[in-house]
Structure formats: structure tokens, C-alpha cells
Amino acid sequence: MFKPSWDLERNQLVERHTLTVLVDNEPGVLARVVGLFSARGFNIDSLTVSETEHDRHRSRITIVTVATPKVLLQIKLQLERLVPVHRVHDLTAEGKALERELALVKVAGKGENRVETLRLAEAFRANVVDASIDSFVFEITGRPNKVEQFISLMQPLGLVEVVRTGLTAISRGKEGM
């Protein structure tokens, strides 16, 4: 007591946090969450969403945000104010969570480049999911920095385009949300 959890006017450093939000999968719920972030000037680095419990119509939304501790607390409390939101957990604050992202990476090329592409893909455990005479599509899964690194290595070898799912995360251990 008597020690505020943060100190208002001091320059707080921003931190990157992963939040997981359990919501009722009803129409407009994603717009509510996203609208809250834009209306209050919060930042979204990455967002993934999908229904996870079909029988109960519940979805999990994973949001990566960058904010000061004060704003992170506000984000959590404001999210909890939304009527269809069950719970919000700050996975980063609660301990090391498992974080994964999937990317599909299209690379075109011939000759030595093509061989090098395959070698690197193997090293990164990226799977070939489509191939033609002069192109590959790789599927890579991992932490965002691994995906990032793979993409940057593909750049000089004929990178055509990339799609990424954004980050999804779950806590370690036996406890669920």
C-alpha cells in the first residue's frame, strides 16, 4: 500500500506485452475490441482471432501491444469493461508464455539460389507446401524473430511475398485461462 504500482508523470519505458482475451463470439465483438484500441489511442502490433470453443461460441483474441505499464493496465481494464469479454490475461506479465506465428513465404529463383533457399529452409524447419520449376512456397512456424530472420534471409534469394498470421500465444503449465 501507499506505493502506486506506477508513477504517473515519470518517463515510463514502453514494453511489448501479449494479451489474451476470451470473448463471446458474437457479431461485432472484434470491432468492439479493435475500436476500443483506436478510440483510446492504444497500439496494436499484432492481432489474431478465432473461435476456440464452438459449442460455447467463444473466441480467443491474442493482441500484441506496446505501451507503458500505466497504459497496459488501462488496456486490460478497458477490455474487461466490454460486455462480451470474459477475461483478459497479460501473458507477458504472468510469466513466459509460448508464442508462435505462422508465415507462408513465396520465393522465386533458379540455379544456386534455389539450392541455397532449400538449404536454409531445412535449417529453419520450414516446409515446402508448394513448388514449381522456378518457385517455392514455404510454411514456417516459430517465434516472431525466427520468422523474421527467415524472411530476411530469403530477401536476396528471390523473395516474392509473405503472409503472416500474427502472433498467437498460450500460457505454460497445466492451468488454463
Next chain:
Amino acid sequence: MAQQMTGAEMVIQALVDQDVEHIFGYPGGAVLPIYDAIFQQDKVEHILVRHEQGATHMAEGYARSTGKCGVVLVTSGPGATNAVTGLADALLDSIPMVCITGQVPTPLIGSDAFQECDTVGITRNCTKHNYLVKSVEDLPRVLHEAFYVATSGRPGPVVIDIPKDVQFALGSYAKPNNGSHPTYKPQTEGDLEAIKMAVDLMLKAEKPILYTGGGVINSGPEASVELREIAELTGFPVTSTLMGLGAFPASSDQWLGMLGMHGTYEANMAMHDCDLMICVGARFDDRITGRIDGFSPNSKKIHIDIDPSSINKNIAVDLPIVGDCGFVLEEMVRIWRSRTNQPRTEALSGWWKQIGEWRDVKSLQYAKSEKVIKPQYAIERLYELTKERDVYITTEVGQHQMWAAQHFHFNEPNRWMTSGGLGTMGYGLPAAVGVQAAHRDALVIDIAGEASVQMTMQEMSTAVQYGLPIKVFILNNERMGMVRQWQELLHGGRYSSSYSESLPDFVKMAEAFGAHGIRCEDPAELDDKILEMINSDKPVLFDCCVTKDENCLPMIPSGKAHHEMILPDTADIGNIIDEKGKVLV
């Protein structure tokens, strides 16, 4: 057994089951089935407005003066968009409201149909929650849930968008359940340990202050009783935000007046110098805090609020208590009693002496005049001549609103209706209609400015139609007074568009509406004319011609802290606000 009925009939049945007696609305193509259902019953009285914004402010006035939920019924498209200002207003001031909007039939949604708009999209960020009901099976649940969400926890507006085909469809109606929700669970009971800690701090404080807000009023009349009790037990001074006026009686010796930008010197200085601040149902709004890094630098702060997100949002507090003010205050009284039965008169005597010195500054004084009516004088006289009556006050937004807050005094909750958070000009006249609809025999006065009142003037016609004798007391200075004041303070006296030209003749306007018009230009005639207004059984437009360029003081200039107030005798006010303050609002 569940009753079979149409969606439109369900709407009416749900209103009846939710004890709604009055609704404010305007018909249109997409709500015709509901209007047909209204026509065939006599349990719910519909009040036809002249513009949907008027309906929302009437519902707000109704809700604030009764503690019940205000209900609005409007059509799709422009009906819904016109209601948006009132929804945003109710959200910022935490007013319980259910707004039912018609929508084009479900097969036409998304086709840019006539009078179609994305109502739930548009109102998502200006409601506590909203619903688009696509199936009549969902309608009874949604109707009841909307009332529960609007009125529980921190109250707010809820929109129910009902497509026309759903209004026609047959379905089975269910009565409301006991009021619970799978995900929405407001925390009303404050943590007992935290309340005990709060009492410990209060027992030790030497320079305490109770800073109360609209939450005390929203909590219900019991919370005001508990607030008076804790103030009496402790002997602490009490101040309040604009929204909280009336929860604590202005007639009490412990009352310091309103705090904040146009609050009294004693209230703001006490906030600045206190060693313990007990914030009850207020949210450290920027009108209250002034410059944040200069806000009450040496105090421990206790914050009681039903909304966890209000805590630590603007100001870091030492002891948060999430819960309903009424509950927490009741526990606080009980625990205080178990610790002591003595007010700490001696320990607080130095503090009260200091407060006495601040009071002696007389920050609300103004230069009197026998030639022209001073706006402050007009409010003082209005108060003196109505204080023995059953009076409710609404206001518009601007200088007159602040003068009303300063010079009209409230001793009971739910008597003061004003747009605090959103600052909606045009709020007061329709709000007065809503108050009068709930309290037919009371004296309901809208203290107005000539600029604000023109924004919703058409609702005079509603007042006349329903025999609601509201009194609109216009402080007419032919200026948007607060804009003019800020231009004097911040923009070198360049009065860009802040004067009212081509003003209507309000007396003739009153007559045109079938109301009663009064004009007063002479302070000597003011009392008689106010009495004429009070004694009229018609709605009245009172054109009170006041000093044109009066400033509303005292004032915490933007970018300054509580102890840096401009007082009525401060010189050279055009040079006080610095560059940093200029960008603030």
C-alpha cells in the same frame, strides 16, 4: 407458459415489465410496428419530441431526476444518427438509458436501403453496449439484458437496433430473469480490508477532504445519506464535482462549494494542500485536476469507484476501493463507529482555520450593479425566490452553467441535471421537459444561455403539447460567453464568431410556441418577473438581459494547478496562460 406475440409487442411488454412509464421518441418507417403497438395500449406514455436529440436529453433528465432508466425510441438512419449526441452525453455522464432504434428489414441490411445506416457501428463507441437483433427469438433476452446493462454497475446508454421484419415476426416472450449476465458482472461490494485501511487513514488525517462526484448520485439516495453521515461523524470538509452537486447539502458548514476549473478558492486550495483525499464516485477529470503534475502533491489518495478502469487512469492513487459508493460509504460509517464516537474536532481545528482563511477570499464575489442585471445576481435571485419550492434545475453549457453551479445551491440529490462530461449545448431545455414529465407538479427550471438554448429550442413545442410547464431562464448576454472568455484569455481578445447576431425575440418566440414570454432588463424588476415566471402555469421563456462581457470566475486557467487560480480581482488575465496551456481545452 411463454406468451406468443410480435416483436413490436415484445418491446412494449418488456417496457412494462421493466416498470417504464414514459418513453421519448419520434416515429418513422422502420419503427411503425412499434408505434402501432404503442397505439394499442395505455401503460406506457409516449412523448413525441421534435428532434431525436431532444428525446435523448429528455430521457437523461428523466433518468437523473428519478434514478430510473430513461427510454428513447427512434427510427432508422437519421433517427439513429440524430440520437448519437445524446448517447455520447449519457456515456460520459454515466446516465442509464435504453435507446431503441428501428432498422431496415434484415434482408435489406447492407444494401444502402432508404434510411439505412450502420447504427450499431456508429453507436459502438458512444454506448456502454449495443445490440442488433436479427431474430425475434433473441429479442426478449436482449430487451431485458439491455436494461440490466444500462442500469447496473457504472450506468450508461445501451442501443437496441431492431430490424422492421423482426418487429413484425411472431415469437415467444419471456419475462426478465433476476438480473445476471454470463460475462458482465459489475463489482458492487468494496473490499472490506481496503475500507478498514481507509478508515485507519481517516483517523490519522489532519488535513482531510472528501471529494465526491456523480457516482454518489448514481448509487441512489441512500449513498447521499451515508455521505452526510460519514461527513458528520468525521467532521471532514466536503467538496463535489459538477456532477455530484446536491449529494451533500450546500447549507452545511462543512460544504466548501464545487471544485475544479470554476470551483471555489477554498475547495481547490483544500484539494491542493490536503494530506488525505477521499474521492467518492468521481473520476479525476481534467476539469477537476488542472495540471496533473501539480495536483494535490502531498496527499494520500483513496479512490472509491464502481469502474475499475477509472482507478489510476488520470491520477495515481494510494488506496483504490472498487465498489458501489453507497455500499462502501455504509461500511465506512460502520467501521468508523466501531473505532470511535468522537469527531476529531481538535485535530482538524488547524485545517478548518486555514479553510476559513481561504473562504475569506470570497472567490465567488462579483461587482454588483444597479443599472444592468449581473448574471450571478440573476441566479442568486432565482435561488432565493425558489428555494422553498420543489425545484429541479437543468442547464445548457457555458458560463451560465458554471454560474448556476456556483450561485444556485442544492441540498438534495437528483435536483441538478447538467451535461458535464460531453458539455452538450442544447441539453438543458429537453432535459427539463424530461424532468417535468416525471415530476408534473414540481418547478423545473432550465438555466440557459441564449446561444445554447437555440440548439434545441424546438422542444418548447413538446413542452406545450404535453402541458409541461418548464421555465427556461435565459441569461442573454448576446455572446457565446465561455468561448468569448477563452478568446479574451488566449487569443488576444479577437472575438471570432462568438457573438449572437440576429437573435430572435424570445418573448415573441414564446408566444409563437403558445408559451409565455417574459423579458427583464432592469435589476429592480427582476424579482417581480421571476415570480411571474414561477407563478405561470405555462411553459415560460424568460429573456433575462445581462451584462454582455462578464467573465466567469474564479478559474483555474488551462495548464495551471489548483493553487494558481484566477480570482475576481486578478489583474491582466489575458497574459496568464502560457503556450503549453493554450493547446489544452
